[in-house]
Amino acid sequence: MSIFTYHLVKTSFFKALQITFFPPKLMNIKGLIHMECMTFMTLGSQVFSSSRFFNRRVIVFAQWENESVIDRFLENDPLGKTLSKGWHTRLSYLRQWGKLDGFIIPAESIEQVHDEDSVVAVTIARMKLFQVPRFIRWGRPVEKLVRDHPGITLALASIRLPRTVSTFSIWKTQKEMTDMVNGHSKVQDPKRHSNAMKERNRKDFHIQFTTLRFKPISEYGEWDGRKNIIPNLNKTK
Template sequence: MSIFSYHLVELPRVVAIRGMFLKPIAKNTKGLIHAEYMMAMTLGSPILSPSRILIKQIAVFAQWENESALDEFLRGNKFGRRLAKGWQVRLEFLRQWGKYDAFKIPEQTAKVEDTSPVVAVTIARMKPLEVPRFIHWGRPVEKLVRDHPGTTLSLASYSFPHTVSTFSIWKTEKEMTDMVHGHSAIRKPKRHADAMKERARKNFHFEFTTLRFKPIAEFGTWRGQQNIVPKL
């Protein structure tokens, strides 16, 4: 059964930028289904702020035929060994909304309790003319997720020319679904629900999907933190 993985690593500036154009994970990597190489961004920060795009901080989101293929890549590939020095979480698929053709979504899904931790990944290919409208509706949602007491880690990421993504770890599935539907006991809880209504009215993207996962393993540290996924 295929698995997904999410990696965070800090690289030298030149290496990080070069990876945006040279794509250091080859498409023909053994056991790889698809990988996205992206620069991390701070959720909710001003678009023109130096903290918006964190050039040296790289996020990789990938799907593998099996866990052995991922292990082999991290041991035997030059860039894989770089990733292995960072932080990673391995993920079992739960649910999908929308569609992103590059990934092969499993028919079989895992199960979790409402009180179990979950990981959410959104990934989209933007319509360039919709970027101002997307920013208007998206930044309030970014702040909602960033400041939500139910998350232990959240960030955005970007890949040239028009791929955008978010990643968040939630203490429980219930806290995440409450946020999605505007039921959280926080200020302006409907920011996400309102943005989804606007997207349904007029889409921001060529492709868009939200993927929800059960975390199955975590390795390494990120920004001095470890054991970021609760109860794992």
């Protein structure tokens, strides 16, 4: 079964530019199925700010044939050596909504988790450029909802110009995540997410969009001085 990874690293401006806009070719990395290279965004930040466009903090989300090829990549590949200086988590696929070209996703959900288990959610969208202002209008309230939610241990967004945007969130429990999605959280204005989904269904913002849910397997390194970001993991490096 394939394994997904999500990497966070702060590097030089030049290297971040190279990774984001000139990512490696799939054929040059053995065992790599697909990779998305982006730069960090702060959820809920001002529209015109450095965290909305390009900065030195790099995000890489990838799918691999197995964990052995991930280890070789991090030890031997130039990009892998850069990413190994940051933080990453390894993820087991649970389920998908929507579709995005590139990743090879099983046709059916693979595994169920208990409501009290930790889960990771990743969204990726290819934007319709003329829909970006409307997307920001509906999306920023959702970003703030996720960012400030008590069930979150880490939440962030990322971008690759001109049209790829993504979010990443680690949830203490699956129930807290599903409550947020359905507008049942005990927070101020809990229906921000469900209202935005209704608006998307009315008139889509995206060319392609997917939400992926994962069971976290392990985490490595640190991010902004933090370790053990994912609750209840047995394997942390």
